Amino acid sequence: MKIFQTTGFLWLLLSSPVFTQVAIPANPQRFRTRPVGGSLSPLASVEPNQMESEKIRYVTHIVLYESRFWTNTEGKPLEGKLIAFEDLVAEAPKGAAEPEMPAPPPNPTVTRGGKIRLLVNQKAVEIALDRLSQSDREFIEQMKAALEKKAKADH
DSSP states (O other): OHHHHHHHHHHHHHTSGGGSOOOOOOOTTTSOOOOTTOOSSTTOOOOOOSOOOSEEEEEEEEEEEEEEEEEBTTSOEEEEEEEEEEEEEEEEETTSOOOOOOOOOSSOOOOBTTEEEEEETTEEEEEEGGGBOHHHHHHHHHHHHHHHHHHHHHO
């Protein structure tokens, strides 16, 4: 009885659709190859960019306050540096020494359009003031007042 069960199982296994071959008709119209750079339109083509920039752009953020934890209205903390909305930008040819950066503005912009700018994980992020906790908003106002006072004293 055991031999009949084993041969029956093997017959069932070998006759399953997994072991059968299915002929798929070729469709030469569907899979045609095109030359490299060709496209559907005879007037369009893809070419490599010939005008690579020969200059390197250096961007420096103006840090107004070192890294601290900012808290949003839900109580979630976010670590970041307070940076100004202005950036210092300089360009230099490839392979040349790093250029000298221009001087920062005397009165950098702390808030713009009801937002501040933080440097989080080396990326500039804008955050709305109304999303920050009351203590952080007061801190921002103190920073603005201190920077304005310093700018007036320098003139």
